[in-house]
Amino acid sequence: MTRTVLISGAGIAGPALAHWLRAHGMTPTVVERAPGVRPGGQTVDLRGAGRTVVERMGLEPAVRERLTHERGLHFVDDAGRVRATFGADSFGGAGFVIDLEILRGELAELLHAHTAADTEYAFDDEITALDDTGDHVRVSFRTGPDRVFDLVVLADGLRSRTRDLVFADLTHHRGLGLHTAYFTIPREPGDDDFARWYNAPGGRSVVLRPDNLGTVRASLSFRSAPGGVDRLAVPAQKRFLREHYADAGWQTPRVLAGMESSSDFYFEAIGQVRLDRWSRGRIAVLGDAAYCPSPLSGMGTSLALVGAYVLAGELARHDDHRAGFAAYERVMRPYVTQAQKVSSLAPRLATPQTRTGIRVLQRVLDLAAKPALTRVGAHFATPPADAIDLPDYAVASA
Numbered sequence: 097m098t099r100t101v102l103i104s105g106a107g108i109a110g111p112a113l114a115h116w117l118r119a120h121g122m123t124p125t126v127v128e129r130a131p132g133v134r135p136g137g138q139t140v141d142l143r144g145a146g147r148t149v150v151e152r153m154g155l156e157p158a159v160r161e162r163l164t165h166e167r168g169l170h171f172v173d174d175a176g177r178v179r180a181t182f183g184a185d186s187f188g189g190a191g192f193v194i195d196l197e198i199l200r201g202e203l204a205e206l207l208h209a210h211t212a213a214d215t216e217y218a219f220d221d222e223i224t225a226l227d228d229t230g231d232h233v234r235v236s237f238r239t240g241p242d243r244v245f246d247l248v249v250l251a252d253g254l255r256s257r258t259r260d261l262v263f264a265d266l267t268h269h270r271g272l273g274l275h276t277a278y279f280t281i282p283r284e285p286g287d288d289d290f291a292r293w294y295n296a297p298g299g300r301s302v303v304l305r306p307d308n309l310g311t312v313r314a315s316l317s318f319r320s321a322p323g324g325v326d327r328l329a330v331p332a333q334k335r336f337l338r339e340h341y342a343d344a345g346w347q348t349p350r351v352l353a354g355m356e357s358s359s360d361f362y363f364e365a366i367g368q369v370r371l372d373r374w375s376r377g378r379i380a381v382l383g384d385a386a387y388c389p390s391p392l393s394g395m396g397t398s399l400a401l402v403g404a405y406v407l408a409g410e411l412a413r414h415d416d417h418r419a420g421f422a423a424y425e426r427v428m429r430p431y432v433t434q435a436q437k438v439s440s441l442a443p444r445l446a447t448p449q450t451r452t453g454i455r456v457l458q459r460v461l462d463l464a465a466k467p468a469l470t471r472v473g474a475h476f477a478t479p480p481a482d483a484i485d486l487p488d489y490a491v492a493s494a
Contacts, residue, residue: 098121098122098123099117099122099123099246099247099411099417100122100123100125100245100246100247101113101117101122101123101124101125101245101246101247101248101249101411102124102125102126102127102223102233102235102243102245102247102248102249103124103125103126103127103248103249103251104126104127104128104222104223104248104249104250104251104252104256104258105126105127105128105250105251105252105253105256105383105385106126106127106128106130106133106134106204106208106217106219107134107200107204107251107252107253107383107400108140108200108203108204108207108383108397108400108401109251109382109383109384109385109400109401109403109404110126110128110249110251110252110382110383110404111126111204111207111208111210111211111215112149112153112207112400112401112404112405113249113251113382113404113407113408114126114211114215115153115207115210115211115404116404116405116407116408116409116489116491117408117411118211118214118215119408119491120408120409120411120412120489120491121412122408122411122412124211124215124216125215125216125217125218125245126211126215126216126217126218127217127218127221127222127223127237128217128218128219128220128221128222128252129220129221129222129238129252130219130220131219131220132219133201133204133205133208134201134204135201135205135360136199136200136201136280136359136360137199137200137201137204137278137360138199138200138278138305138313138315139164139166139197139198139199139200139305139307139313140197140198140199140200140203140396140397141193141194141196141197141198141394141397142159142194142196142198142397142398142401143190143194143196143394143398143479143481144190144398144479144480144481144482144483145398145401145402145431145481145482145484145486146397146398146399146400146401146402146481147196147398147481148486149401149402149404149405149486150401152405153210155206155207155210158206158210159196159198159203159206160196162198162199162202162203162206162308163195163196163197163198163308164197164198164199164305164306164307164308165197165289165306165308166184166193166197166289166290166291166305166306167183167184167193167288167289167290168181168182168183168184168186168192168193168290168291169181169182169192169193169290169291169292169293170290170291170292170293171292171293171294171295171457171458171461172292172293172294172346173294173346173458174294174296174345174346175346176346176347179458179459179461179462180458180461180462180464180465181290181465182461182465184197186465190481193291199307199308199309199313200397202308203397218237218240220239221237221238221239221240222237222238222257222258223235223236223237223238223248223258223261224236224237224238225261226248226258226261226262226379228376228377228378228379230377230378232244232245232246232378233245233246233247233248233377233378233379235248246378246417247378247379247380247411247417248378248379248380249379249380249381249382249407250262250263250379250380250381250382250385250386251381251382251383251384251385251400251404252385253383253384253385253388254367254369254384254385254388256381256384256385258385259381259385259386262376262379263371263376263381266371266372266373266376267369267370267371268369268370268371268372269367269368269369269370270367270368270369270370271365271366271367272366272367272368272390272392272438272440272442272443273319273366273440273443273444274317274318274319274365274366274392274443274447275317275318275319275325275326275363275364275365275366276315276316276317276363276364276366276391277315277316277317277333277337277355277361277362277363278313278314278315278360278361278362278363279313279314279315279354279355279358279360279361279362280307280311280312280313280314280354280358280359280360281304281311281312281314281350281351281353281354281355281358282311282312282354283306283310283311283312284312284350287304287306287312288306289306290306291303291304291305291306292304294345294346294347294348295447295448295454295457295458296341296344296345296346296348296454297448297449297450297451297454298318298320298344298449299318299319299320299443299444299447299448299449300316300317300318300319300340300341300344300447301316301317301318301446301447302314302315302316302341302344302346302347302348302351303315303317304347304351314351314354314355316337316341316351316355317366317446317447318340318447319443319444319447319449325363325365326363326364326365330361330363333361333363334355334356334361337352337355338352366390366391366392366443367388367390368387368388368389368390368436368438369384369385369386369387369388370387370436371386371387373425374386374387374421374424374425374428375418375421375422375424375425378417380407380421380424382400382403382404382407383396383399383400383403383404384396384400386403387399387403387428387432387435387436389432389435389436389438390436390438392438392442392443392446393435393436393438393479394479394481395435395479395480395481398435398479398481399428399431399432399435402428402431402484402486403424403428405486405489406424406427406428406486406487407420407421407424407428408489409487409489410423410424410427411424412489412491413489427484427487428484430483430484431480431483431484434480434483435479435480435483445457
């Protein structure tokens, strides 16, 4: 019997899973509470095993047509002078910026377009209740009628509400002491194809990244904030940022001005999610909902893509869904553990409190960029994206 699988979330992991389920002869349905594929978002990279999965999907040529074409990353001072540079070829092409950088929204649109012809998508709806009877899962939706599926996979992000319907007692959040606001601002003549990272005293940073749409992706990150800023309404968050960054220097006034008119502002407390196990009965979790490693890891997209590939492959290998879910976790757990090894010191190192600390950071980065110290620098700048031996799952089509 062909399995029917409901997937919650049409970001990266959900559509990738739909592709592989269909390739293995299963029938996926994707539900997404947004009215369509979420546009915008910051730059993500396709590295290591995540790149391999994209290649096996046959999507690398399409990805390359949508690259941001970043040439590397400059660390700059308050006068805009470059203090350290890492090109896209630094650390063997596996450093801060690589040759496959794409906007998250662009990747999500590509995955949706790739799967829409043979996958049912239900936008502007969401799961409100899950009843695992043992033989199937009865699902209630906010707007649609109840339906029955063989399996359900929750792939709807770090703060998944549907995950908490089933796994609340197994879910642990780890805060990393960092807050970040993301948004898009207009491109200016002085912007080029290098990302720029600026540190201001007080544990603050400003990052500008070029995109392929004629705009610039900005982020403001800082270490200290009154409790609950991430839970405030957007106007209050923007007001806090204006005050917190008022004296930051460099291009911060431009960034704050662009923030006011930005249509894609997003603010979050950076953290990880860890679950004691990733399945319960006929329901499983995938991607950030299961094992968000945080943006500091550089591994979120790789985990989403690889997790989708492995989950579908193990379900295809096993007639018993329980054995398939167990195998998925057995293959993925070591990879996830490596990706989540983000030191609690990382935010402190990346956002020094004092001008002296900033100068030390810039000097260390400049040394790390030297060819003679490439191997040492790679230890800190290269995430473990290849730390998994990808199984080869036979499929009818891919």
